[in-house]
Amino acid sequence: xxxxxxxxxxxxxxxxxxxxxxxxxxxxxxxxxxxxxxxxxxxxxxxxxxxxxxxxxxxxxxxxxxxxxxxxxxxxxxxxxxxxxxxxxxxxxxxxxxxxxxxxxxxxxxxxxxxxxxxxxxxxxxxxxxxxxxxxxxxxxxxxxxxxxxxxxxxxxxxxxxxxxx
Numbered sequence: 001x002x003x004x005x006x007x008x009x010x011x012x013x014x015x016x017x018x019x020x021x022x023x024x025x026x027x028x029x030x031x032x033x034x035x036x037x038x039x040x041x042x043x044x045x046x047x048x049x050x051x052x053x054x055x056x057x058x059x060x061x062x063x064x065x066x067x068x069x070x071x072x073x074x075x076x077x078x079x080x081x082x083x084x085x086x087x088x089x090x091x092x093x094x095x096x097x098x099x100x101x102x103x104x105x106x107x108x109x110x111x112x113x114x115x116x117x118x119x120x121x122x123x124x125x126x127x128x129x130x131x132x133x134x135x136x137x138x139x140x141x142x143x144x145x146x147x148x149x150x151x152x153x154x155x156x157x158x159x160x161x162x163x164x165x166x
Contacts, residue, residue, distance in 0.1 A: 002065065002135045005074075006054050009131065012081065013047065019088065020096040027093070032100040036158040039151065040098060046147055053140035054132050063136040076130035084123040086112055099155075101162050117165055121152055 024032075057063055088095045090111030094102070112119035128148050132140040159165075 002058060003055060005134070006051055006131075009077075010051050013051070016084075016088075017097065020098070023093050023096040024098055024100055027096065027100045027102060030102055032102045035099040035101065035162040036155070037098065039154055039158070043097070043151055043155070046144070046151055049147075050128060050131065050140065050144045053144065054135070054137050057132070057137040057140045058135045061137075061139075063138075065135050069136060070134045073130040073133040077127055077134060080123040080127035080130060083112065083126070084120060087120040087123065099159050099162050107163060117163075118156055118159065121156065124148065124152075 028034075090113060091108055094105070094108070107113075116122065125145070125148065128144045129141050132138070132144070
């Protein structure tokens, strides 16, 4: 069942990329400017690596499902998806996986953006810990979290600068 969950998350990611690609084309057609495209391949590789790591660690190292850990982590992973899609719905056509800014368009301050500048990254961090730990893939959770922290440090600084927060 865990492998099916990872497959479902992978399919969700493909849906996310389709939405992102469509929204990016929309933004570029309206004069959107992309910032920091150089780190994007690393982000794609890291997020793909999370899914591969979840499967590989559980399979190769025979990680067990431990109910007291797995069930709460499943709930957290599901909540991360809810938060992610709330962000997508709130930003609408302006949401994508790249940093594309439209000049003269005000920032969004509704939905989860009422409380945080980058709520989608809360979802990413939560998922990066919870998804592997559903099946005790602690090594994947640790490595993804460390690599993601380094990537988010770059990404959030870039977005803050592009959006005028910093």
